[in-house]
Amino acid sequence: MTDQIFATNSLDNVVFNEEGFMDDASAWTPEIGEAIAQTLGIQLTDRHWVVINFARNEFETNGEAPTIRRITKNSGVETKELYALFPGGAAKIAAKISGLPKPTGCI
């Protein structure tokens, strides 16, 4: 089941799944990232973009959104800062804004 969110113009025609993750990561653009962040009440800064760019790169290399530990071990952003940047579930929120599927760290 999918539904569309029309929060801002940049999100017209962007398809999300029922948990709010983009259906098609390849359709993502930085503008879409900005718009998703806005709907989540987050104003993106340079530090956010460090995480977003890292997450996009990881996805292109591994086909998965990175877990919190992968982000903090390899991106230069520490855990406390990461939670402050993306409140309410750092890896999940970062994946949403980066247009990636839900991280699969949990088994």
Add this chain to the structure above:
Amino acid sequence: MKTFLILGAGTGGTMVANKMSELLDPDEWRILIVDRDETHFYQPGFLFIPFGIYGPSDVVKPKRNFIPPNVEMILSDIEVIEPEASRVKLVENNRVISYDYLVISTGSHIHPEETEGMVNGGWHENIFDFYTLKGATALSRFLKFWKGGRMVLNIAEMPIKCPVAPLEFIFLADWFFHERSMRDDVEIIFTTPLPGAFTKPRASGILGGILADKGIDLVPDFNISEVDSSTNKIKSYDGREIDYDLLVTIPTNMGSDVIERSGMGDELNFIPTNKHTLQSEKWENVWIIGDAGNVPASKAGSVAHFMLDVVVENILRHMEGLAPLPKFDGHANCFIESGFEKGILIDFNYDVEPLPGKFPLPGLGPFSLLQESPANHWGKIAFRWIYWNVLLKGGEMPFESQMTMAGKWA
């Protein structure tokens, strides 16, 4: 003479040693297994130790008892694995072993030092793990004399070995305090980084309901940032604080240090492994069984058992120049102790979450899936005997490695 080397003589490595010793021609192959520890721990039994149901002697036996005589067992730490050179360096006598095939079964271990403040102050005083014999035994002594208060069970980070163990601990604790007529004096709180009681949605709902029925508070999405043992509080990254009198923790689980030293692991030292063939993603003569790898299956002995036939068949195929078969489906099968001499059984794989039904015989059981029953409890108790006498020796079990939908209600 060719060399078949196994690193780690736990559940996975021991099973592989037994199978391979039957299958490889002794005139052509030598089989070696390396472990730093002489003692084999029956890890599922650790859960029962805090409550005095098992003692330390119930869960240990010499590893040597389970290694066949035609396999050379070497007691040593491993200094480094050099997969590019197909070579392993041991600490003992600086021995170097070149291998033709390598099976890695070095497991996963707890790292309480990964959480700030966890091991300072209260460690093994009013903060305990039960994933080590030492932690479980220390907790048993504590519980014997505890007068009650607030017990917090915390999962630091996923993935963890045996993701049902924390729930079982809570169910058994609830029972233990009832039996001692002190349940009213104990508040039980379960904090988890997961959004619910378990990793899979349908089981999470049912298990969450059982927690609520037993009067246990579930605190989801709790990512622990710090333990303050001066004030007995745990704190989360999003600023929540929870007081405890007794903190039982499942610390961060990581693969073995040697995997990190050898540059073979991911951020938690788990080895990137093909989730269907169990071959290393990088080196074709390296294979991984059990929880040393990063496959998205439960890190549990039953999973290692279901991996066994697949990894053995694929190694033999590789020796014949054939491509490995993608036969591992992530099958896991877990008895969950729920207290009061009852248990719950769950059976699932990569694609199918735990469902209700009967197991292993469709419609008959004797075990009930995803609901409490006394038979499930007795199955778990009997499992210790099966583990020592059948499973470790690579013996046949009465069900297939691949999960079946027969007997399940989708």
